[in-house]
Amino acid sequence: MVDKIFEKSIKKQFEFDEDVASVFDDMLSRSIPFYKQMQELTIEFALNYLQKDDTVYDLGCSTASTLIELGKQSNFDLNLIGIDNSSAMLSRASKKCKAFGIDIKLRNEDLLDTSYDNAKLVISNYTLQFIRPLQREKLIKKIYDSLKEDGIFIFSEKVISSNKVLNKQCIDTYYDFKKKQGYSEYEIAQKREALENVLIPYTDDENKKMILDAGFSHCEVLFKWVNFATFIAIK
Numbered sequence: 498m499v500d501k502i503f504e505k506s507i508k509k510q511f512e513f514d515e516d517v518a519s520v521f522d523d524m525l526s527r528s529i530p531f532y533k534q535m536q537e538l539t540i541e542f543a544l545n546y547l548q549k550d551d552t553v554y555d556l557g558c559s560t561a562s563t564l565i566e567l568g569k570q571s572n573f574d575l576n577l578i579g580i581d582n583s584s585a586m587l588s589r590a591s592k593k594c595k596a597f598g599i600d601i602k603l604r605n606e607d608l609l610d611t612s613y614d615n616a617k618l619v620i621s622n623y624t625l626q627f628i629r630p631l632q633r634e635k636l637i638k639k640i641y642d643s644l645k646e647d648g649i650f651i652f653s654e655k656v657i658s659s660n661k662v663l664n665k666q667c668i669d670t671y672y673d674f675k676k677k678q679g680y681s682e683y684e685i686a687q688k689r690e691a692l693e694n695v696l697i698p699y700t701d702d703e704n705k706k707m708i709l710d711a712g713f714s715h716c717e718v719l720f721k722w723v724n725f726a727t728f729i730a731i732k
Protein backbone atom coordinates (compact mmCIF):
# COMPACT_ATOMS: atom_id res chain seq x y z
CA MET A 498 0.00 0.00 0.00
CA VAL A 499 1.21 3.52 -0.84
CA ASP A 500 2.13 5.80 2.09
CA LYS A 501 -0.38 8.71 2.19
CA ILE A 502 -0.29 9.14 5.99
CA PHE A 503 0.78 12.78 5.96
CA GLU A 504 -1.49 13.94 3.10
CA LYS A 505 -4.09 14.89 5.71
CA SER A 506 -3.59 17.14 8.71
CA ILE A 507 -2.02 15.17 11.60
CA LYS A 508 -2.46 16.41 15.14
CA LYS A 509 -0.37 13.82 17.00
CA GLN A 510 3.28 12.85 17.21
CA PHE A 511 4.64 10.10 14.97
CA GLU A 512 3.70 6.59 16.16
CA PHE A 513 4.23 3.06 14.83
CA ASP A 514 0.49 2.37 14.85
CA GLU A 515 -1.79 0.41 12.53
CA ASP A 516 -1.92 3.22 9.92
CA VAL A 517 1.87 3.48 9.69
CA ALA A 518 2.36 -0.32 9.75
CA SER A 519 -0.07 -0.78 6.85
CA VAL A 520 2.09 1.36 4.52
CA PHE A 521 5.44 0.82 6.24
CA ASP A 522 7.46 -1.00 3.56
CA ASP A 523 6.50 1.67 1.01
CA MET A 524 7.22 4.45 3.54
CA LEU A 525 10.71 3.12 4.27
CA SER A 526 11.69 2.55 0.67
CA ARG A 527 10.59 6.11 -0.23
CA SER A 528 11.87 7.84 2.94
CA ILE A 529 15.25 6.23 3.53
CA PRO A 530 17.67 6.86 0.66
CA PHE A 531 19.28 3.61 -0.53
CA TYR A 532 17.24 1.58 1.96
CA LYS A 533 17.51 -1.60 -0.13
CA GLN A 534 21.27 -1.20 -0.67
CA MET A 535 21.77 -0.51 3.07
CA GLN A 536 19.85 -3.71 3.83
CA GLU A 537 21.94 -5.68 1.32
CA LEU A 538 25.16 -4.37 2.91
CA THR A 539 23.87 -5.25 6.38
CA ILE A 540 23.30 -8.82 5.21
CA GLU A 541 26.57 -9.10 3.30
CA PHE A 542 28.60 -7.96 6.31
CA ALA A 543 26.50 -10.04 8.72
CA LEU A 544 27.30 -13.13 6.67
CA ASN A 545 31.04 -12.35 6.92
CA TYR A 546 30.80 -13.09 10.65
CA LEU A 547 28.06 -15.71 11.02
CA GLN A 548 28.29 -19.47 11.38
CA LYS A 549 25.73 -22.25 11.69
CA ASP A 550 23.35 -21.86 14.66
CA ASP A 551 24.56 -18.37 15.61
CA THR A 552 21.99 -16.11 17.29
CA VAL A 553 21.07 -12.87 15.51
CA TYR A 554 18.85 -10.16 16.96
CA ASP A 555 17.14 -7.41 14.97
CA LEU A 556 16.13 -4.62 17.38
CA GLY A 557 13.17 -2.70 15.95
CA CYS A 558 12.60 -5.37 13.31
CA SER A 559 9.32 -3.75 12.09
CA THR A 560 7.94 -6.03 9.35
CA ALA A 561 11.01 -8.34 9.64
CA SER A 562 12.23 -7.66 6.11
CA THR A 563 15.93 -7.68 7.09
CA LEU A 564 15.80 -10.98 9.00
CA ILE A 565 13.71 -12.59 6.25
CA GLU A 566 16.31 -11.56 3.68
CA LEU A 567 19.15 -12.79 5.93
CA GLY A 568 17.33 -16.10 6.40
CA LYS A 569 16.89 -16.43 2.62
CA GLN A 570 20.54 -15.64 1.83
CA SER A 571 22.19 -17.79 4.48
CA ASN A 572 22.92 -21.37 3.42
CA PHE A 573 23.09 -22.57 7.04
CA ASP A 574 20.63 -22.41 9.94
CA LEU A 575 20.57 -19.33 12.15
CA ASN A 576 18.66 -18.52 15.32
CA LEU A 577 16.85 -15.36 14.15
CA ILE A 578 15.09 -13.17 16.73
CA GLY A 579 13.16 -10.00 15.89
CA ILE A 580 12.11 -7.57 18.62
CA ASP A 581 9.64 -4.72 18.27
CA ASN A 582 7.03 -3.14 20.54
CA SER A 583 4.49 -2.40 17.81
CA SER A 584 1.84 -5.15 17.54
CA ALA A 585 0.76 -3.75 14.19
CA MET A 586 4.30 -4.20 12.80
CA LEU A 587 4.72 -7.66 14.29
CA SER A 588 1.45 -8.97 12.91
CA ARG A 589 2.69 -8.02 9.42
CA ALA A 590 6.10 -9.50 10.20
CA SER A 591 4.50 -12.78 11.23
CA LYS A 592 2.49 -13.02 7.97
CA LYS A 593 5.60 -12.27 5.89
CA CYS A 594 7.70 -14.90 7.74
CA LYS A 595 5.03 -17.53 7.05
CA ALA A 596 4.70 -16.48 3.40
CA PHE A 597 8.47 -16.75 2.85
CA GLY A 598 8.82 -19.89 4.99
CA ILE A 599 11.52 -18.35 7.20
CA ASP A 600 11.63 -19.30 10.88
CA ILE A 601 12.00 -16.13 12.99
CA LYS A 602 11.13 -15.73 16.67
CA LEU A 603 9.18 -12.49 16.92
CA ARG A 604 9.06 -10.88 20.37
CA ASN A 605 6.70 -8.06 21.24
CA GLU A 606 8.91 -6.28 23.78
CA ASP A 607 10.35 -2.90 24.60
CA LEU A 608 14.04 -2.90 23.66
CA LEU A 609 14.85 -1.30 26.99
CA ASP A 610 13.21 -4.05 29.06
CA THR A 611 14.46 -7.19 27.38
CA SER A 612 17.68 -9.22 27.28
CA TYR A 613 19.71 -10.40 24.32
CA ASP A 614 21.36 -13.64 25.30
CA ASN A 615 24.21 -15.31 23.44
CA ALA A 616 24.15 -12.81 20.55
CA LYS A 617 26.75 -13.18 17.81
CA LEU A 618 25.26 -10.31 15.85
CA VAL A 619 22.87 -7.52 16.73
CA ILE A 620 21.28 -5.44 13.97
CA SER A 621 19.34 -2.25 14.61
CA ASN A 622 18.55 -0.25 11.51
CA TYR A 623 16.89 3.15 12.01
CA THR A 624 15.61 2.36 15.50
CA LEU A 625 18.08 3.79 18.08
CA GLN A 626 17.09 7.25 16.83
CA PHE A 627 13.68 6.72 18.49
CA ILE A 628 15.19 5.92 21.91
CA ARG A 629 15.75 8.92 24.21
CA PRO A 630 19.47 9.73 24.66
CA LEU A 631 20.00 8.55 28.27
CA GLN A 632 18.15 5.31 27.58
CA ARG A 633 20.01 4.94 24.29
CA GLU A 634 23.39 4.92 26.03
CA LYS A 635 22.12 2.28 28.48
CA LEU A 636 20.74 0.17 25.65
CA ILE A 637 24.11 0.23 23.84
CA LYS A 638 25.85 -0.96 27.03
CA LYS A 639 23.29 -3.78 27.30
CA ILE A 640 23.91 -4.75 23.66
CA TYR A 641 27.67 -4.74 24.29
CA ASP A 642 27.28 -6.94 27.39
CA SER A 643 25.01 -9.39 25.54
CA LEU A 644 27.35 -9.91 22.59
CA LYS A 645 29.70 -12.87 22.53
CA GLU A 646 33.44 -12.19 22.71
CA ASP A 647 33.86 -11.51 18.99
CA GLY A 648 30.31 -10.18 18.48
CA ILE A 649 29.26 -7.58 15.93
CA PHE A 650 26.74 -4.74 16.04
CA ILE A 651 25.45 -3.25 12.79
CA PHE A 652 23.17 -0.24 13.03
CA SER A 653 21.85 2.57 10.85
CA GLU A 654 20.76 6.03 11.89
CA LYS A 655 19.53 9.32 10.53
CA VAL A 656 22.42 11.66 11.47
CA ILE A 657 23.05 15.39 11.73
CA SER A 658 26.09 17.52 11.02
CA SER A 659 27.68 19.67 13.74
CA ASN A 660 28.27 22.31 11.07
CA LYS A 661 25.03 24.33 10.91
CA VAL A 662 25.39 25.37 7.26
CA LEU A 663 26.19 21.86 6.13
CA ASN A 664 23.39 20.48 8.27
CA LYS A 665 20.86 22.75 6.53
CA GLN A 666 22.22 21.70 3.12
CA CYS A 667 21.84 18.03 4.12
CA ILE A 668 18.23 18.58 5.21
CA ASP A 669 17.44 20.40 1.95
CA THR A 670 19.04 17.62 -0.11
CA TYR A 671 17.03 15.03 1.83
CA TYR A 672 13.78 16.93 1.23
CA ASP A 673 14.59 17.09 -2.49
CA PHE A 674 15.02 13.30 -2.37
CA LYS A 675 11.58 12.98 -0.73
CA LYS A 676 10.00 15.22 -3.37
CA LYS A 677 11.50 13.02 -6.09
CA GLN A 678 9.92 10.04 -4.32
CA GLY A 679 6.52 11.68 -4.79
CA TYR A 680 5.96 13.27 -1.38
CA SER A 681 4.46 16.80 -1.46
CA GLU A 682 5.88 19.74 0.50
CA TYR A 683 2.83 19.49 2.77
CA GLU A 684 3.43 15.80 3.53
CA ILE A 685 7.13 16.49 4.18
CA ALA A 686 6.35 19.38 6.55
CA GLN A 687 3.69 17.40 8.39
CA LYS A 688 5.98 14.43 8.94
CA ARG A 689 8.79 16.72 10.04
CA GLU A 690 6.48 18.16 12.72
CA ALA A 691 5.23 14.73 13.82
CA LEU A 692 8.84 13.51 14.21
CA GLU A 693 9.90 16.54 16.28
CA ASN A 694 11.28 15.28 19.64
CA VAL A 695 10.45 11.69 18.62
CA LEU A 696 13.33 11.03 16.22
CA ILE A 697 16.50 12.36 17.90
CA PRO A 698 19.54 12.08 15.59
CA TYR A 699 23.18 12.19 16.71
CA THR A 700 26.21 13.22 14.67
CA ASP A 701 28.51 10.49 13.29
CA ASP A 702 31.00 11.35 16.04
CA GLU A 703 28.38 11.13 18.80
CA ASN A 704 27.31 7.72 17.52
CA LYS A 705 30.93 6.50 17.46
CA LYS A 706 31.61 7.91 20.93
CA MET A 707 28.53 6.19 22.34
CA ILE A 708 29.74 2.89 20.87
CA LEU A 709 33.34 3.20 22.05
CA ASP A 710 32.21 4.41 25.52
CA ALA A 711 30.19 1.20 25.85
CA GLY A 712 33.41 -0.79 25.37
CA PHE A 713 33.42 -1.74 21.68
CA SER A 714 36.96 -1.97 20.28
CA HIS A 715 36.15 -0.56 16.85
CA CYS A 716 33.41 1.38 15.05
CA GLU A 717 33.22 2.73 11.54
CA VAL A 718 30.81 3.96 8.92
CA LEU A 719 30.07 1.30 6.31
CA PHE A 720 27.76 3.37 4.18
CA LYS A 721 26.53 6.93 4.11
CA TRP A 722 24.22 9.06 2.00
CA VAL A 723 24.13 12.69 3.21
CA ASN A 724 22.33 12.32 6.58
CA PHE A 725 21.68 8.56 6.63
CA ALA A 726 24.48 6.31 7.86
CA THR A 727 25.20 2.64 8.56
CA PHE A 728 27.80 1.75 11.19
CA ILE A 729 29.57 -1.47 12.11
CA ALA A 730 30.95 -2.02 15.62
CA ILE A 731 33.20 -4.84 16.77
CA LYS A 732 33.28 -6.01 20.39
Ligand SMILES: Nc1ncnc2c1ncn2[C@@H]1O[C@H](C[S@+](CC[C@H]([NH3+])C(=O)[O-])CC(=O)[O-])[C@@H](O)[C@H]1O
Pocket residue numbers: 513525556557558559560561562563580581582583586606607608609621622623624627628
Ligand atom coordinates in the same frame (compact mmCIF):
# COMPACT_ATOMS: atom_id res chain seq x y z
N1 LIG B 1 11.45 1.08 22.59
C1 LIG B 1 11.20 0.29 21.54
N2 LIG B 1 11.11 -1.05 21.70
C2 LIG B 1 10.87 -1.86 20.66
N3 LIG B 1 10.69 -1.43 19.40
C3 LIG B 1 10.75 -0.09 19.20
C4 LIG B 1 11.02 0.83 20.25
N4 LIG B 1 11.02 2.09 19.73
C5 LIG B 1 10.78 1.96 18.40
N5 LIG B 1 10.61 0.66 18.08
C6 LIG B 1 10.34 0.08 16.75
O1 LIG B 1 11.44 0.43 15.93
C7 LIG B 1 11.03 0.39 14.57
C8 LIG B 1 11.71 1.55 13.84
S1 LIG B 1 11.68 1.40 12.10
C9 LIG B 1 12.90 0.15 11.85
C10 LIG B 1 13.06 -0.33 10.45
C11 LIG B 1 13.58 -1.74 10.35
N6 LIG B 1 14.70 -1.98 11.24
C12 LIG B 1 13.96 -2.06 8.93
O2 LIG B 1 15.14 -1.93 8.58
O3 LIG B 1 13.07 -2.39 8.14
C13 LIG B 1 12.52 2.78 11.48
C14 LIG B 1 11.73 3.92 11.05
O4 LIG B 1 10.50 3.84 10.98
O5 LIG B 1 12.38 4.98 10.75
C15 LIG B 1 9.50 0.45 14.57
O6 LIG B 1 8.96 -0.75 14.07
C16 LIG B 1 9.14 0.67 16.04
O7 LIG B 1 7.93 0.03 16.43
Ligand SMILES: O=C(O)C(=O)Cc1ccccc1
Pocket residue numbers: 524525528529655688689692696
Ligand atom coordinates in the same frame (compact mmCIF):
# COMPACT_ATOMS: atom_id res chain seq x y z
O1 LIG C 1 13.16 12.09 8.83
C1 LIG C 1 12.23 11.93 8.06
O2 LIG C 1 11.57 12.88 7.56
C2 LIG C 1 11.86 10.58 7.71
O3 LIG C 1 10.91 10.42 6.99
C3 LIG C 1 12.68 9.43 8.26
C4 LIG C 1 11.78 8.33 8.64
C5 LIG C 1 11.58 7.30 7.75
C6 LIG C 1 10.68 6.28 8.08
C7 LIG C 1 10.01 6.33 9.29
C8 LIG C 1 10.22 7.38 10.18
C9 LIG C 1 11.13 8.38 9.85
